[in-house]
Amino acid sequence: MKRILAATAAVALTTGCSVMTGDEQSASDSAPGGGNAECGEVVLVTHDSFTLPKKVVRAFERDSGCTLVHSPAGDGGELTSKLTVTKGDPIGDVAFGVDNTFAAAALEAGVFAPYEADLPEGAERYLLPGDDDRVLTPVDNAGVCVNVDTAWFAGRDLEPPTSLDDLTDPAYEGLFVTPGATTSTPGMAFLLATIGEHGEDWPDYWEDLLANDAKVVKGWEDAYYVDFTYSGGDRPIVLSYDTSPAYTVEGGESSTAALLDTCFQQVEYAGVLEGAANPAGAERVVDFLLSPEVQAALPTSMYVFPVDDTVELPADWARFAARPEDPIEVAPEEIADNRRDWLSRWTDLTSG
Numbered sequence: 001m002k003r004i005l006a007a008t009a010a011v012a013l014t015t016g017c018s019v020m021t022g023d024e025q026s027a028s029d030s031a032p033g034g035g036n037a038e039c040g041e042v043v044l045v046t047h048d049s050f051t052l053p054k055k056v057v058r059a060f061e062r063d064s065g066c067t068l069v070h071s072p073a074g075d076g077g078e079l080t081s082k083l084t085v086t087k088g089d090p091i092g093d094v095a096f097g098v099d100n101t102f103a104a105a106a107l108e109a110g111v112f113a114p115y116e117a118d119l120p121e122g123a124e125r126y127l128l129p130g131d132d133d134r135v136l137t138p139v140d141n142a143g144v145c146v147n148v149d150t151a152w153f154a155g156r157d158l159e160p161p162t163s164l165d166d167l168t169d170p171a172y173e174g175l176f177v178t179p180g181a182t183t184s185t186p187g188m189a190f191l192l193a194t195i196g197e198h199g200e201d202w203p204d205y206w207e208d209l210l211a212n213d214a215k216v217v218k219g220w221e222d223a224y225y226v227d228f229t230y231s232g233g234d235r236p237i238v239l240s241y242d243t244s245p246a247y248t249v250e251g252g253e254s255s256t257a258a259l260l261d262t263c264f265q266q267v268e269y270a271g272v273l274e275g276a277a278n279p280a281g282a283e284r285v286v287d288f289l290l291s292p293e294v295q296a297a298l299p300t301s302m303y304v305f306p307v308d309d310t311v312e313l314p315a316d317w318a319r320f321a322a323r324p325e326d327p328i329e330v331a332p333e334e335i336a337d338n339r340r341d342w343l344s345r346w347t348d349l350t351s352g
Contacts, residue, residue: 039066042281043092045273047079047185048072049221050096053297060288066281075219076185076268077102083273084109090273094282096139096289100267101188103128103136104336112136112271113279117286120295122309126267129332136269139289140304143242143263143324144189146176149229151255152236161237164197164262167209174213177227178239181346184219185266190239191346192335193264196328206349216350230256241266243303246314246321254320263324268304 050072061068071092073079080102083095087109098106106112107128112135119127119137126138146167148160161167167176179187194209195202210216215235217223224240227233230248242263245254270289272282288294295306299314305323313321 039064039281039284040278041067041069042094042278042285043069043071044285045071045073045079045083045090045092045095047076047097048074048219049302051301052294053301056293056297059293060291064284064288066284068285075179075183075221077181077183077188080106083111087111088275090275092273093276093278094270094272094285096268096270097185098136098269098271099185099189100128100265100269100332101185101192101335103269104130104332104339106271107131107135108336110274113274113276115272115283115286117283117290120290120292120308120310123290123307126307128267128269130336136271137286137290138267138307139270140298140302140306141265141267142304143258143260143327144186144193144239144266145242145258145260145263145324146190147228147238147240147244147256147258149236149238149255150257152229160257162259162261164194164205167214167237168205168212170212172212172237174215175235176209176212176237177215177217177223177233177235179220179223180216180218180350182343185268186220186239186241187216188343189264189266191342192330193262193328195342196264196330203345203349206346210349241303242323243299243305243317243321246316246319247303249316249320258322260322260324263327264329265324265327267307 057068060066073082073091076097076099079097082091083106107130114133114135116134117137123138126141128136150160153160158171161172166172178190181187181191194205198205215227217227223238225231227235228238229236242258242260245256245258248254248256270286272279272286276282292308295308295311298304298306299317
């Protein structure tokens with residue numbers, strides 16, 4: 001279970017390094033009919049947590065004639081930065097993993113080319129507001145939430161926190177770890193959650209949080225697999241996803257829980273890169289990510305919810321992957337207008 005979870009993100013889930021091994025990258029070379037000639041090599045740039053089942057990738061290569069080459073580019077924030085600085089001369093043909101917390105920057109920079117994919121049932125509600133040219137296609141979603149190691153708290157005379165404000169309580173001093181807002185999409189989502197909760201007073205909240213010895217690390221994997229007590233670390237409170245408790249189940253019970261009053265919804269997108277060497281192949285990959293096979297694989301491979309409403313979710317999700325009824329929100333246009341200033345102020349706070 002831990003080995004599988006460590007290979008992904010949820011979140012997500014949040015979230016493995018390569019979609020396929022070297023042997024798998026050449027799987028389509030032997031595809032019936034020599035299909036490579038009609039599609040060719042397609043470079044898929046993603047965050048480091050992207051992974052899909054081998055058989056799903058092989059079937060796509062066989063049926064499409066594409067050779068899918070996976071190029072990890074760091075956490076979600078790093079991915080967006082790399083795509084932005086290489087706009088016009090992209091590092092791949094198609095990208096996956098830019099989310100709604102960083103998407104405005106990518107749109108402003110002109111990173112993606114228009115492509116209006118056919119969306120599965122329910123996916124339209126995840127379209128990015130302001131993306132009038134339809135350059136970004138929603139692929140998955142999840143709630144970024146504070147998680148607690150309930151087993152750790154059960155062994156001590158201490159009730160776990162239930163809210164964002166609880167994280168500043170001296171009772172939880174030195175117990176919380178979160179990925180950073182400038183390098184991590186869940187980290188940025190957490191910053192936005194604190195802004196949505198506290199408005200203009202969010203810097204005061206962060207001062208209190210840091211004074212309570214909250215730890216800020218580079219990415220989600222660092223927080224979850226290094227510092228979180230479930231993985232052997234020393235901090236029983238971590239920023240993760242609403243789906244995470246479904247994958248810490250042993251003996252019919254989960255040893256972790258998501259605090260549903262702390263959640264900010266994250267939507268991850270795919271898009272054809274402007275200036276791509278193989279734009280037709282890139283469009284096929286976007287369609288592939290929306291296919292029933294990929295959408296059905298997302299919960300167990302990347303621990304996120306599919307955007308396709310017809311997908312049947314794993315049995316444990318009904319009990320352990322509870323979704324927030326009223327997630328914290330910040331309007332997309334507000335994020336677009338203030339993101340740089342917020343990140344600059346956050347950086348000053350966390351580096352001081």
